[in-house]
Amino acid sequence: MSERRSIVLAERPAGHPTEDNFRLEKGPVPEPGEGEVLARILWLSLDPYMRGRMDAAKSYAAPVELGAVMEGGCVGQVLASNDPRYAQGDYVTGQFGWTSHGVLKGDALRKLDPAKAPLQYALGALGMPGLTAWVGINRILEAKTGETVVISAATGAVGSLAGQLAREKGCRVIGVAGGPKKCAHAESELGYDVCLDHHAAADGQAMADRIAEAAPGGVDCYFENVGGKTLDGVLPNMNVGGRIALCGVIAWYSGANLDDATPLPKVWRTILVNRLRVQGFIIFDHFDQFPHFVDEVAPMLADGRLRYREDVTEGLENAPKAFLSMLEGGNFGKTLVKVAD
Amino acid sequence: MSERRSIVLAERPAGHPTEDNFRLEKGPVPEPGEGEVLARILWLSLDPYMRGRMDAAKSYAAPVELGAVMEGGCVGQVLASNDPRYAQGDYVTGQFGWTSHGVLKGDALRKLDPAKAPLQYALGALGMPGLTAWVGINRILEAKTGETVVISAATGAVGSLAGQLAREKGCRVIGVAGGPKKCAHAESELGYDVCLDHHAAADGQAMADRIAEAAPGGVDCYFENVGGKTLDGVLPNMNVGGRIALCGVIAWYSGANLDDATPLPKVWRTILVNRLRVQGFIIFDHFDQFPHFVDEVAPMLADGRLRYREDVTEGLENAPKAFLSMLEGGNFGKTLVKVAD
Numbered sequence: 001m002s003e004r005r006s007i008v009l010a011e012r013p014a015g016h017p018t019e020d021n022f023r024l025e026k027g028p029v030p031e032p033g034e035g036e037v038l039a040r041i042l043w044l045s046l047d048p049y050m051r052g053r054m055d056a057a058k059s060y061a062a063p064v065e066l067g068a069v070m071e072g073g074c075v076g077q078v079l080a081s082n083d084p085r086y087a088q089g090d091y092v093t094g095q096f097g098w099t100s101h102g103v104l105k106g107d108a109l110r111k112l113d114p115a116k117a118p119l120q121y122a123l124g125a126l127g128m129p130g131l132t133a134w135v136g137i138n139r140i141l142e143a144k145t146g147e148t149v150v151i152s153a154a155t156g157a158v159g160s161l162a163g164q165l166a167r168e169k170g171c172r173v174i175g176v177a178g179g180p181k182k183c184a185h186a187e188s189e190l191g192y193d194v195c196l197d198h199h200a201a202a203d204g205q206a207m208a209d210r211i212a213e214a215a216p217g218g219v220d221c222y223f224e225n226v227g228g229k230t231l232d233g234v235l236p237n238m239n240v241g242g243r244i245a246l247c248g249v250i251a252w253y254s255g256a257n258l259d260d261a262t263p264l265p266k267v268w269r270t271i272l273v274n275r276l277r278v279q280g281f282i283i284f285d286h287f288d289q290f291p292h293f294v295d296e297v298a299p300m301l302a303d304g305r306l307r308y309r310e311d312v313t314e315g316l317e318n319a320p321k322a323f324l325s326m327l328e329g330g331n332f333g334k335t336l337v338k339v340a341d
Numbered sequence: 342m343s344e345r346r347s348i349v350l351a352e353r354p355a356g357h358p359t360e361d362n363f364r365l366e367k368g369p370v371p372e373p374g375e376g377e378v379l380a381r382i383l384w385l386s387l388d389p390y391m392r393g394r395m396d397a398a399k400s401y402a403a404p405v406e407l408g409a410v411m412e413g414g415c416v417g418q419v420l421a422s423n424d425p426r427y428a429q430g431d432y433v434t435g436q437f438g439w440t441s442h443g444v445l446k447g448d449a450l451r452k453l454d455p456a457k458a459p460l461q462y463a464l465g466a467l468g469m470p471g472l473t474a475w476v477g478i479n480r481i482l483e484a485k486t487g488e489t490v491v492i493s494a495a496t497g498a499v500g501s502l503a504g505q506l507a508r509e510k511g512c513r514v515i516g517v518a519g520g521p522k523k524c525a526h527a528e529s530e531l532g533y534d535v536c537l538d539h540h541a542a543a544d545g546q547a548m549a550d551r552i553a554e555a556a557p558g559g560v561d562c563y564f565e566n567v568g569g570k571t572l573d574g575v576l577p578n579m580n581v582g583g584r585i586a587l588c589g590v591i592a593w594y595s596g597a598n599l600d601d602a603t604p605l606p607k608v609w610r611t612i613l614v615n616r617l618r619v620q621g622f623i624i625f626d627h628f629d630q631f632p633h634f635v636d637e638v639a640p641m642l643a644d645g646r647l648r649y650r651e652d653v654t655e656g657l658e659n660a661p662k663a664f665l666s667m668l669e670g671g672n673f674g675k676t677l678v679k680v681a682d
Contacts, residue, residue, distance in 0.1 A: 246609065252610070263599060280618075
């Protein structure tokens, strides 16, 4: 109990990250300072954005320093508190990082009610990925009944909820995912009208042909999580007045697949001719939507309208391996590490 | 008087168009049919969109057929009318094409009052280019006081008005144009805070450096008329929350400069990290804004707040040469052909 274990950034990746980029460190459990809360971590969330934090270049947030604990959202239980709003035994969520014990200011925490939903939902369907899906469909794409929506990374933490929210709006929903198992799950469990396996499409042209077949009336909205050949395949199928919510480009992280991309002049021409709207968005700008989101989505999860799948790895020491696998598409649902019971 | 002269599309261009792609044809002046109006053409407008109509591929409008009269907006005077709303001698504007005499349905015409503004303004500042500028600044970019706006093709028919409208809104306005003469005009006559000569920038990186110098606080809005290295230079300078109004890509028409473009993955990352909104627009979708636009812009032209420059070529037979020159940036202001007095 008196030892703290953390995963720190040992070195910056050159291209694809490896396990050598991480190091397990042990030390004493920290003491909470004034206004701070010490928590024992139960759940750690693994998310694609963490790849960006490993590079020295600033993206939309500062990089993780070398030797510092990897950034990440957690659910924990309060061990000691110097903030009157939190008592020992309370469950909280906050950005404690990849660690067994973390300290944060009370202002950076949100209290969780274990009776309302499984605690770890705060990292997924009722947390940042869920909010990302909800904002993307409702505020960025403004998807409307009867429209055709394509969701990439269709069974991932964000995509699986985005697809179901679009379906609930009365859209025709086409998923793109990696492998027949994920695609079968998307169609049978998540209610996608059809899910296309990008492993089965040799290139962007093949993907475009398959999307054209799945969306004979064209595509009105594209929830972009991946870039790569899925984007190449969607672009020629976009309808006049279509929208693209640009949420992530996992296929292009770590410098992969860059040379195969559609040339910019062709993309720019498509945007012009079809009067597309391409909108980049980052969920940190939309936290004010959290109450609307929870009000709408929590009941849909509770009554089973929304299905939600987790991909759980046991033990903090296995977080790097689980993270690397997720970047390669090896996860199946929301990626979580169970740090303690 | 009884002969009609027209410029027809003789062959489709392979890459850059040439004068051989056009042919002057002569024939009898047509008779107006039921509900139709015959006009003697006084002014023909030359615009970049016409380049797209020369290709067989459908863009947002059907191509011009081989042997057909080139499409184009005109001002003319009514010679004979079978529509009670138009009388002989009236001045009208409509898409008569590259011709000395044209026939159109009365519904496709707008009557002009020669006392209100020079007739040919209906093809420029008070016509489609002006409306394009106004919609781009107000409806697409939603430029706000204090923001920094970059206008490419800064002295062209659209750009020159877009830049001045942004200035009137209290924006810092940076133009990009080809050559020191245009840039001097942009700064001294059009009120740009600074105008950059893209001929003086070897590549996109050089352009980016010059824009960074001109816009130390970054760029909030970009009125995109050109693509090419100007776009390459603007992108790394875009601020968080920036908007790009994608109106044209003249640098990439005819298949030029395609290989130098910024790779799509880099552009997509910029859109994501800076939460940009890229919106393609085509003016035909926004004709409902015409009354708002005229109400606002006509007084600004009348009292001299807006300057407006025309580049006039005499004689219909010189239209192809003037058009080719415009595509290469050889025009200086709104490109017009004076077809008759």
